Amino acid sequence: MSSYKALLSVFSHDRVGLISDITGTLFDLGVNLEDTSFAVLGSGGGLTSILVVPDDMTPNHVAGEIAALSGFENADIDVKRLSLPESDTPPTDITHRIKCEGQDQPGLLARMTEVFIDFEANIVRMKSDHIEGEEEDHFITRFSVSIPEHKADACLTTLGNITERLGQKLSFEKVG
CATH class of the missing domain: 3.30.70.260 (ACT domain)
Incomplete structure (x- = not known):
């Protein structure tokens, strides 16, 4: 059929x-x-x-x-x-799992995701949770990404610098 x-x-x-x-x-x-x-x-x-x-x-x-x-x-x-034409797609093999958490603020996701573009890293999955707190709101974002091996260290360092300036705590693990 x-x-x-x-x-x-x-x-x-x-x-x-x-x-x-x-x-x-x-x-x-x-x-x-x-x-x-x-x-x-x-x-x-x-x-x-x-x-x-x-x-x-x-x-x-x-x-x-x-x-x-x-x-x-x-x-x-x-x-x-679905009507998307066949085309080349970025890699979807997950090389790193990344977690960012801290105080919520406007533009947070935009600033973090822009880093991946500079290093040709593809976001395969992303999940963000906004948690309301008594003193301040908390934001947790989890990324599963495909980062070219030769760019991974620089990408993660840059992401760490950005997230630190945004008041976020960054953690990550290499997959595989």
């Missing part, structure tokens, strides 16, 4: 069983999941996934089946057929 790939995005109030309801419905439809991620975002939960959808099923049908589930009345659900 022929198929196409689509991007699924669901944002809903978080609750127990949210992921199971979505993935079970997709299974029942004959839709296969590829790369998938979920995160609690504020009081909601966000799931994104690359889907392999049978050709005879429209993206609107898939979205409608999820929207019809109990508890998804106010959910934002989007299914879009």
